[in-house]
Amino acid sequence: MNLHQLMRDLREENGSKIVLLVADGLGGLPLTLSGKTELETARTPNLDAMAREGVSGLTIPVLPGITPGSGPGHLGLFGYDPLEFQIGRGILEALGINFQVGPRDVATRGNFCTVDGKGLITDRRAGRPATQRCVEMCKKLSTIKVPGVEVFVEPVREHRFVVVFRGDNLGDAVNDTDPQAIGVAPLHAVGEDAEAQNTARAVNHFTTEAARVLKQDAPTNMVTLRGFARHPKIASMQEIYGLRAACIAVYPMYKGLARLVGMDVLEGPTTLAEQVDTLKKIWNDYDFFFLHYKYTDSTGEDGDFAAKVEKIELLDLEVPRIRAQNPDVLIVTGDHSTPSKMRSHSWHPVPTLLWARMVRPDGVVDFGESSCRRGGLGQFKAKYLMSLAMAHAGRLGKYGA
Amino acid sequence: MNLHQLMRDLREENGSKIVLLVADGLGGLPLTLSGKTELETARTPNLDAMAREGVSGLTIPVLPGITPGSGPGHLGLFGYDPLEFQIGRGILEALGINFQVGPRDVATRGNFCTVDGKGLITDRRAGRPATQRCVEMCKKLSTIKVPGVEVFVEPVREHRFVVVFRGDNLGDAVNDTDPQAIGVAPLHAVGEDAEAQNTARAVNHFTTEAARVLKQDAPTNMVTLRGFARHPKIASMQEIYGLRAACIAVYPMYKGLARLVGMDVLEGPTTLAEQVDTLKKIWNDYDFFFLHYKYTDSTGEDGDFAAKVEKIELLDLEVPRIRAQNPDVLIVTGDHSTPSKMRSHSWHPVPTLLWARMVRPDGVVDFGESSCRRGGLGQFKAKYLMSLAMAHAGRLGKYGA
Numbered sequence: 001m002n003l004h005q006l007m008r009d010l011r012e013e014n015g016s017k018i019v020l021l022v023a024d025g026l027g028g029l030p031l032t033l034s035g036k037t038e039l040e041t042a043r044t045p046n047l048d049a050m051a052r053e054g055v056s057g058l059t060i061p062v063l064p065g066i067t068p069g070s071g072p073g074h075l076g077l078f079g080y081d082p083l084e085f086q087i088g089r090g091i092l093e094a095l096g097i098n099f100q101v102g103p104r105d106v107a108t109r110g111n112f113c114t115v116d117g118k119g120l121i122t123d124r125r126a127g128r129p130a131t132q133r134c135v136e137m138c139k140k141l142s143t144i145k146v147p148g149v150e151v152f153v154e155p156v157r158e159h160r161f162v163v164v165f166r167g168d169n170l171g172d173a174v175n176d177t178d179p180q181a182i183g184v185a186p187l188h189a190v191g192e193d194a195e196a197q198n199t200a201r202a203v204n205h206f207t208t209e210a211a212r213v214l215k216q217d218a219p220t221n222m223v224t225l226r227g228f229a230r231h232p233k234i235a236s237m238q239e240i241y242g243l244r245a246a247c248i249a250v251y252p253m254y255k256g257l258a259r260l261v262g263m264d265v266l267e268g269p270t271t272l273a274e275q276v277d278t279l280k281k282i283w284n285d286y287d288f289f290f291l292h293y294k295y296t297d298s299t300g301e302d303g304d305f306a307a308k309v310e311k312i313e314l315l316d317l318e319v320p321r322i323r324a325q326n327p328d329v330l331i332v333t334g335d336h337s338t339p340s341k342m343r344s345h346s347w348h349p350v351p352t353l354l355w356a357r358m359v360r361p362d363g364v365v366d367f368g369e370s371s372c373r374r375g376g377l378g379q380f381k382a383k384y385l386m387s388l389a390m391a392h393a394g395r396l397g398k399y400g401a
Numbered sequence: 402m403n404l405h406q407l408m409r410d411l412r413e414e415n416g417s418k419i420v421l422l423v424a425d426g427l428g429g430l431p432l433t434l435s436g437k438t439e440l441e442t443a444r445t446p447n448l449d450a451m452a453r454e455g456v457s458g459l460t461i462p463v464l465p466g467i468t469p470g471s472g473p474g475h476l477g478l479f480g481y482d483p484l485e486f487q488i489g490r491g492i493l494e495a496l497g498i499n500f501q502v503g504p505r506d507v508a509t510r511g512n513f514c515t516v517d518g519k520g521l522i523t524d525r526r527a528g529r530p531a532t533q534r535c536v537e538m539c540k541k542l543s544t545i546k547v548p549g550v551e552v553f554v555e556p557v558r559e560h561r562f563v564v565v566f567r568g569d570n571l572g573d574a575v576n577d578t579d580p581q582a583i584g585v586a587p588l589h590a591v592g593e594d595a596e597a598q599n600t601a602r603a604v605n606h607f608t609t610e611a612a613r614v615l616k617q618d619a620p621t622n623m624v625t626l627r628g629f630a631r632h633p634k635i636a637s638m639q640e641i642y643g644l645r646a647a648c649i650a651v652y653p654m655y656k657g658l659a660r661l662v663g664m665d666v667l668e669g670p671t672t673l674a675e676q677v678d679t680l681k682k683i684w685n686d687y688d689f690f691f692l693h694y695k696y697t698d699s700t701g702e703d704g705d706f707a708a709k710v711e712k713i714e715l716l717d718l719e720v721p722r723i724r725a726q727n728p729d730v731l732i733v734t735g736d737h738s739t740p741s742k743m744r745s746h747s748w749h750p751v752p753t754l755l756w757a758r759m760v761r762p763d764g765v766v767d768f769g770e771s772s773c774r775r776g777g778l779g780q781f782k783a784k785y786l787m788s789l790a791m792a793h794a795g796r797l798g799k800y801g802a
Contacts, residue, residue, distance in 0.1 A: 029759070029761055030761075030762060033453075033454060033762050034762075037761075058779075062800055063404065063407070063785060063788060064778075064781055064785035064788055064789050064792075065785065065787075065788030065789040065790075065791060065792035065793075065797065066407065066411070066788060066792070066797070066800050067792065067797065067798075067799045067800060068799065068800050068801055069799050069800060069801035069802045070801075070802065071801045071802050072800050072801035073801075082800070082801065083402040083403075083407070084402070086402065086801065087801070087802075088802075089802035092802055227802060339759075341759075342759060344799075345799055346759070346792075347789075347792040347797070348761050369761060370763075370764065373763065373775075373777060373779075374775075378779065379779040379781075
């Protein structure tokens with residue numbers, strides 16, 4: 001009996017509402033031994049009130065010491081063991097731009113890069129071109145024909161785009177053509193098995209043609225591809241939890257992750273305030289609402305402690321409008337830590353707060369890493385967050401007689 | 402995706418140094434309800450300073466309530482799930498005396514014992530003979546010939562020795578001949594399957610001959626054998642973590658365990674001070690250093706609370722010399738608890754301290770069982786200690802995009 005089967009067997013419908021507010025990269029580190037983290041430094045009266053009324057803890061996204069990317073980090077929060085469900089970057093990128101990946105497709109993340117006269121890479125991101133240029137260059141790439149394989153080239157933003165190869169018997173065990181270095185040429189694609197070799201042939205044909213088509217377009221005069229991936233078989237949140245689930249996110253990656261687990265993605269909002277507006281609008285149509293807030297991660301990656309503090313305070317300001325909807329369960333957490341001290345994702349457990357009427361109070365009076373360490377939820381794997389949410393929503397029956 | 406595969410996939414080389422200082426049987430119990438444990442009683446200013454700067458927790462060696470032997474205890478600390486990797490005692494003993502066990506070998510632990518005129522055991526350890534006598538008796542046993550099987554008899558110390566049976570199709574599913582009782586005869590060896598029956602025949606031939614050869618040598622006039630084991634298939638720490646790993650231990654068992662996971666064993670030191678001398682000497686040649694300190698366990702097994710306190714204080718005195726090497730990660734823990742109150746190994750979680758630059762501080766100001774319970778690492782399975790060490794050493798990349 002695994003976790004998902006347990007959810008399928010025990011779930012009950014009761015009309016309750018669950019809100020999962022993910023502050024990306026929420027967890028942090030103090031800058032000095034006796035200092036406070038970003039979250040502890042921020043003035044967060046609304047989150048603190050939730051901590052007093054709710055129950056706190058620390059989530060371990062994957063396993064102790066493992067730093068997750070956004071994919072594994074979010075899958076865990078949605079209740080999918082990130083070691084069991086592995087999602088390639090190409091799929092995430094494709095889902096993020098609303099490209100409907102099918103069973104005959106291999107998706108890959110593309111980067112425009114700059115090469116010199118000898119074909120050696122001088123800039124892996126082609127000087128981060130404007131998105132409009134990315135759109136134009138993708139139109140050029142869309143003219144490329146590959147024998148026996150249909151090719152879709154779709155812009156993402158700046159130097160990033162998606163390529164989907166559609167055909168029969170295309171595998172995804174293909175190496176990245178991005179050498180992750182400058183001064184060398186893009187790599188030749190090689191397939192690990194017969195099906196992947198079919199894909200590799202198409203890839204090499206495509207990149208050779210790309211070099212020709214973009215020859216006059218420096219700095220965007222070449223491409224690299226990485227993260228070749230087929231669509232994974234994954235049950236939806238509706239199938240597992242019986243929840244009509246909605247995603248209210250701004251950035252493509254998180255919309256893609258939500259689509260992957262079967263959420264409806266609400267398009268439109270570009271700020272957290274607008275996300276909450278959308279939440280209010282669709283409140284009656286769904287049972288589960290995933291709100292994603294990016295800026296706690298991006299400020300952490302910038303190494304900007306003060307900016308991360310500010311972004312947390314801005315998040316806090318929106319909490320009352322979410323609570324005004326009167327959700328049955330409101331969870332605030334992150335998909336991983338992004339300490340500004342480290343300027344990167346990290347393995348440190350993530351502060352997590354669950355508000356519901358039937359929590360066992362734990363005496364925690366504010367929301368922060370140290371308080372969460374003493375919280376009633378303890379330290380636990382993020383994949384158990386959804387069963388806790390379902391329980392506190394009154395949506396799980398008894399296991400066994 | 403299991404833990405070892407994750408390590409292989411994510412590991413990165415960065416020249417950092419990890420020191421794992423294992424104080425055997427470190428965890429303890431207070432003698433009275435309101436008392437302190439051995440570790441809490443000991444004056445340990447250097448460990449306390451590490452606790453203030455680092456992060457603490459409690460390791461569960463195997464599973465809650467499970468008391469480990471030295472083998473499972475150490476395998477867990479090295480990141481090998483002790484329920485998955487099971488090592489027979491014979492193998493441990495053989496590795497501990499630097500006997501190179503091969504694929505056609507079955508190794509077993511031997512004890513000299515004393516039998517009366519009827520062949521019934523009167524002393525299971527033959528009065529703990531001097532090691533020199535053990536050496537002489539093993540020479541006698543080495544004269545025994547077993548048809549079709551090569552036999553190696555090697556002294557360990559006192560009443561203990563190793564026998565290795567080398568031949569084709571020798572299994573290790575053979576019962577111990579040690580009845581673990583006096584007043585009875587050594588047991589007949591029986592094999593559970595055809596290959597083990599081959600071994601059992603050789604064993605019974607050997608013990609019958611041993612009784613004859615040692616007839617005049619009371620109190621060392623008979624042998625018992627236990628822990629029949631073949632060499633397990635186990636990936637090295639180099640293969641899993643990419644670490645050049647060195648063991649600096651005094652006692653054979655721990656050297657054997659280290660060899661099993663592919664560590665180089667540095668011979669020579671007989672005291673902790675000499676172990677630290679060796680550490681300094683080999684510092685540039687390795688990435689990972691396992692230092693083993695036996696006396697916290699042996700004093701615990703003696704039931705000598707005061708002596709265990711003293712041994713902990715002596716350990717503390719060596720900590721500054723280890724820190725002077727400027728390791729990137731320094732861990733102090735035990736392979737299990739050995740409360741002097743119990744005079745034995747126990748299941749109680751083990752105080753664990755991890756010092757590194759990127760820890761999340763936890764407000765813990767001293768090293769002890771109660772403090773560790775409030776520590777930032779929480780209670781966690783010992784098998785995750787290595788992934789935490791790798792993460793804090795900056796040696797693990799991100800999992801997933």
